[in-house]
Amino acid sequence: MDAWRGPEVPDLPGRGPEPRLRDTATGELTVAATGRDASLYACGITPYDATHLGHAATFTAWDLLVRAWLDAGHHVTYTQNVTDVDDPLLERAERDGVDWRELALRETDRYRRDMEALRIVPPAHLIGAVEAVPLIDRFAERLAARGSLYDLEGDTYFARCADPAFGALSGPDSAPGLSLAQMTALSAERGGDPDRPGKKDPLDVLVWRAERPGEPAWDSRFGPGRPGWHVECAAIAVEFLGAAFDVQAGGSDLVFPHHEMSASHARVACAADGRVFARVYAHSGMVAYQGQKMSKSLGNLVFVSKLRDSGTDPMAIRLAILAHHYRSDWEWTPEVLTGATTRLTRWRTAVSSATGSARAPGVPAVDDVLRTVRERLAEDLDAPGALAAIDTWADAALTAPGSVPLADARLIRDTADALLGIAL
Known part of the structure; x- marks a missing residue:
């Protein structure tokens, strides 16, 4: 793809300095x-209703990491999946009376256009679940060889007891500290089936769903069907990044079960490879609208494409996102967008009004601004702190028009572009 x-x-x-993340x-x-090569796996969209501002905020966060890594001298390998076959997509296609393939293609294309408009550095590998079915099948065979799978009425489940380290990400001894x-409860809320009769453990998860009438299916070692969600990401990550990589990233709603289960699958399948799966886990906060978290079920989504179609500058959308720390929960309001638009205008006016040959007293040295932006981003992607550094420069420059060197303005423009993704 x-x-x-x-x-x-x-x-x-x-x-720039080495970026650090709150694991x-x-x-x-x-x-x-920890090495010259930096690797990132970010869980992507299920393309039946993309791209809302929750998506945009999440992928903008990982874009900051990629940019900070590049600035620190790393070679970056970034992999992202697209779950282009799954229950929500099939349900939406049936509701709207469209072919599920057409729906997936349409929304994936919309997502690409939105990411390009927001100036997100693309992944080296954008992998759809459908194209990944053969490698998912091979990965699941490795799980079967470890004795970790079992059959339930034709469906194939992963037994969590096969992984002694289950809960390393989200269990009682981790920072989230979730009890069983x-x-x-989260499994039931987030697509699992803990109450299904016949399962060995309520937290066992589906690896291969047997073919149902009217649903798409592919041949596999487990019979016709389609892959589960957690094994999809585990297989793609291992295939394109190796058994061990640097950062697994996604929204905070993916900590459990998705990221816990993907890591568990990988630990079992790749047990002979030593250190397995992500070394660091990074999760972005949720974006609310009209007082509640943006949700397809609630219908309170704000779409990037609709904002763009209404004439909103994508850089204002990006600045609105960057005004909030990636791990925080926040709410989209008209005032948030107005503030971002005002900031964008102020920055652009400041860099375009620079015509002097000498810096006026009180205008910060641009080398100091660059250093501060780098330092803030290296400290758990502190975008609000980075914005504040450029705000200070812009405010000072606007009080003394014509007294800022062109070279200073060029470096501010490049700093905003290279590190924050903002085109001035």
């Missing part, structure tokens, strides 16, 4: 990449 056309990222003088499993700030009762 093709990704989107990536933005040109300017080169900045020097190198969900431990709650501690952890260096995001809490896990069971």
